[in-house]
Amino acid sequence: MTICAALLLPNCHCGRDYTLVTHTYSKPRLAEKTYTTEDAQTFPYRKFLADSQEPETIIIALHGFCGASIDYENLGNYLIKTYPHIGIYAYEVRGQGLDPVRERRGDIDQKENWFRDLATFTKLVRKKHPKAKILWQGESMGALILTETYRDVWNQGQAPLCDGIIITSPVVAVRGDFPEWKKQIVKSIAALLPNARLSLDALSGGQSVKMTATSTHNEQSETNAWHIEKHTLRLLVTLESMISRMNENATYFTVPVLVVHGGKDYFCEHQQVKCFYENIRKSQKNHYLFYPQAHHLLMYDQQKDTVIADIAAWVDAFNPRVDQAVK
Secondary structure (H helix, E strand, O other): OOOHHHHHOEOOOOOOOOOOOOOOOOOOEEOOOEEEOOOOOEEEEEEEOOOOOOOOEEEEEEOOEOOOHHHHHHHHHHHHHHOOOEEEEEEOOOOOOOOOOHHHOOOOOOHHHHHHHHHHHHHHHHHHOOOOEEEEEEEOHHHHHHHHHHHHHHHOOOOOOOOEEEEEOOOOOOOOOOOHHHHHHHHHHHHHOOOOEEEHHHHHOOOOOEEEOOEEHHHHHOOOOOOOOEEEHHHHHHHHHHHHOHHHHHOOOOOOEEEEEEOOOOOOOHHHHHHHHHOOOOOOOOEEEEEOOOOOOHHHOOOHHHHHHHHHHHHHHHOOOHHHHHO
């Protein structure tokens, strides 16, 4: 998929209604339910934190294409109950379904805004929790943003902003059955009309995309308040270019990495994701989790309980505590 990046990256599923809270501030700021970016834009976020203690490890989570921060609800609730020393901050990605600026939904003017948003949010969370380890987690499109941001920070000669990385359901290559002619047509039109919009159904030819064992992308989009009907061509082309850089970006990681993938993921084959993982420099803390029967939306599929427990266990072992050392 190239433009198919969009087609390749749907991450939509059901969840509770979410009330947007918007304010206007001129400088980066972390409020109770929103945060302000470098360019004075305000986006909502969710946090999953136990009341019993200050978190020792925090996951900053990025949802995928057509997704929302609620995608991390299952993982967040599990952590509160089982590992209260681990918390999650998940924000709404610019240009996606719960972006407070409705006309921006389904578009991205510059991908660098995604990078700056993640960097700004990370710095704000680290300031609030200065003693906690910070992990980045990206699902599908969120993984694209995460890897590109990491590389961007490295190219600026800065130290990594996170202490570790979790990548779930990454899209590391374009599906081989997506016609090359269709890619080139969309790219050509995008060069002339970047703001023109296209539905995913038009790209896929109406093909049903299996997201979990019991649901398809079309079924989920009908129930999601944050579903976006059409996306700009420049967004789709941007995602395609980011997909093409995933394997190269993997070579830049210098922090421990967990990669999680399902064998029935519509968008990428097991061997493609395994190759991506093998491009990451070796570390004893790196780990690859593979579930042969799982689909793209791992944390909402039939094996979700196992997937979530395995991710949480890796995060728990990432930052050993005194009580663990005693054992």
